[in-house]
Structure formats: structure tokens, C-alpha cells
Amino acid sequence: DSGVTQTPKHLITATGQRVTLRCSPRSGDLSVYWYQQSLDQGLQFLIQYYNGEERAKGNILERFSAQQFPDLHSELNLSSLELGDSALYFCASSVGGGLAGGSYNEQFFGPGTRLTVL
Amino acid sequence: KNEVEQSPQNLTAQEGEFITINCSYSVGISALHWLQQHPGGGIVSLFMLSSGKKKHGRLIATINIQEKHSSLHITASHPRDSAVYICAVKSDKLIFGTGTRLQVFP
Numbered sequence: 348d349s350g351v352t353q354t355p356k357h358l359i360t361a362t363g364q365r366v367t368l369r370c371s372p373r374s375g376d377l378s379v380y381w382y383q384q385s386l387d388q389g390l391q392f393l394i395q396y397y398n399g400e401e402r403a404k405g406n407i408l409e410r411f412s413a414q415q416f417p418d419l420h421s422e423l424n425l426s427s428l429e430l431g432d433s434a435l436y437f438c439a440s441s442v443g444g445g446l447a448g449g450s451y452n453e454q455f456f457g458p459g460t461r462l463t464v465l
Numbered sequence: 466k467n468e469v470e471q472s473p474q475n476l477t478a479q480e481g482e483f484i485t486i487n488c489s490y491s492v493g494i495s496a497l498h499w500l501q502q503h504p505g506g507g508i509v510s511l512f513m514l515s516s517g518k519k520k521h522g523r524l525i526a527t528i529n530i531q532e533k534h535s536s537l538h539i540t541a542s543h544p545r546d547s548a549v550y551i552c553a554v555k556s557d558k559l560i561f562g563t564g565t566r567l568q569v570f571p
Contacts (some may be wrong), residue, residue: 456508
């Protein structure tokens with residue numbers, strides 16, 4: 348158990364809908380990262396927050412947004428869902444600021460949310 | 466060509482065999498991270514390296530910065546080692562390899 352929690356575990360929804368995925372980092376970790384893993388693309392970095400502020404951005408679509416709250420939990424919002432958004436969505440956390448510049452902190456992954464868009 | 470290449474893509478072994486998984490990259494990096502993804506989907510952090518070698522139990526990870534190459538070794542492999550092993554490198558962004566699927570049979 349990494350100490351990172353994600354809810355829900357599974358989510359089934361229809362095209363055009365909007366969903367929210369939730370992540371709670373390990374105790375003491377200030378950074379939260381979001382990743383998408385689809386069958387044909389492997390793991391893709393979406394976005395990182397550090398202590399409530401956006402720190403690094405990856406391949407995140409405009410239909411997707413995220414935020415980190417004062418209690419450090421994070422939410423990933425996916426809207427206008429398409430079939431191709433079906434994937435595993437992982438959250439990870441680390442102590443430090445992570446991906447900014449040349450730094451990198453070891454990340455610990457949550458169990459993931461499996462999203463199915465029908 | 467991908468910036469991070471792993472080999473082999475698939476690997477089958479008998480229990481007890483010595484396993485080597487390779488990761489080559491073409492960009493300058495500040496760190497490399499080996500991850501293990503279980504059949505159920507969960508991802509576990511194995512090693513984070515910026516130089517040299519690290520060992521944890523039966524797992525050993527090495528990195529050669531000059532040659533832009535890292536290896537993950539598993540000694541005395543066991544069926545519970547069956548998983549996908551992923552390397553990720555940190556350059557100006559985090560780039561993941563496509564993974565090596567390992568199956569260890571009794």
C-alpha cells in the first residue's frame with residue numbers, strides 16, 4: 348500500500364458526460380501528479396500540482412482540468428467525454444516539487460481509477 | 466524513434482532464472498525511475514537512480530549515464546515477479562518507456 352488513495356476504483360459513463368476523479372496523497376507529500384494509461388499509449392503524464400499550485404503540464408486535453416485543494420487532495424475533472432478517454436487514470440504523490448526544472452522526486456502511485464466511456 | 470526504449474518487450478522465464486530488462490534513452494536526464502505494474506494494474510515504485518547502482522532484495526538497478534542506459538536485474542526470479550516493468554526518465558519532462566512484460570513460470 349503506497350499511502351495514496353484514489354476514488355472511485357471504477358467508473359462507467361456515457362459519451363458527452365463529465366466525471367471527477369479524486370486523489371489523496373501520502374501524508375506529508377505536497378505534490379500530486381495525474382497520469383493516463385490507455386491500452387495503445389502507455390503511461391502519459393497529464394499534470395502536476397505542488398502545494399495547491401500547478402507546477403508542470405503534460406499532454407492534458409483542454410476538456411480536462413485539475414486542482415489541488417488546501418488539504419492537498421486533488422481532483423481531475425474530465426468533461427465532454429469521448430470513447431477514447433477510456434483508460435486507467437493514476438494519481439501519484441511525492442514530497443518535493445517534482446518535475447519543475449531538473450528536479451525529480453520519487454513518486455508513489457495510487458491504485459488507479461478505471462474509466463470506461465460507452 | 467521513441468526517446469525511451471525498453472527491451473525486450475516481452476520476456477518469459479522459468480522460476481529461478483536471472484532476468485535482465487533494459488532501458489535506453491536518447492535525451493539528457495536528471496533521474497531514471499523503475500516501476501513495476503502488477504497484473505491488477507497497481508504501480509509500485511522500485512528504484513530511482515541518477516548514477517551507479519541500487520539493490521533491494523533480489524532486484525538490482527544500474528545506470529550508465531554516459532551510455533544513456535539502465536538495466537533492471539532480477540535474481541532467482543519467482544512467479545510473483547510476473548508484471549510489467551516500466552522505466553521513466555526525467556529530462557525537461559517525464560517520459561515513460563512502453564514497458565517490458567515479464568512472465569515467470571514455476
